[in-house]
Amino acid sequence: MKVPNSLKNVERDDAVIRTFEYDDGSVIAVDFGNxxxxxxxxxxxxxxIIVADGDQFEFELPPEASDVSAKNGVLTIAE
Incomplete structure (x- = not known):
């Protein structure tokens, strides 16, 4: 699963985007920081639509995304 372009351009210095590939799918994790x-x-x-620390971000989910969740400042998109 590819990271959406609009999500790659998150304008937060402390945001970290990682992609994890597994045998049965993949996960995109975006850590928006403390x-x-x-x-x-x-x-x-x-x-x-994500609101993090007063900033709003909108992006199209990848077509293969089956689960989207947010917890403790981390957005997770799973396939």
Whole structure:
């Protein structure tokens, strides 16, 4: 699964994006840092809306995404 282009351009210095490949799928993890521990997320159709530390990000989910979650400042997109 590829990281969406609009998510690659997260304008936070402390955001870290990682992709993990497994035999049965892949996971994209975006750590928005300690300041974004209260990350809020909403999914409307194929668009994810993330609010982290007062900043809002919108991006299209990859077509193969089957699970999107947010916890402790980390956004996880799984296939």
């Amino acid at each position: 300041a974004a521990a209260d990350l809020e997320m909403d999914v409307l159709g194929s668009t994810a």
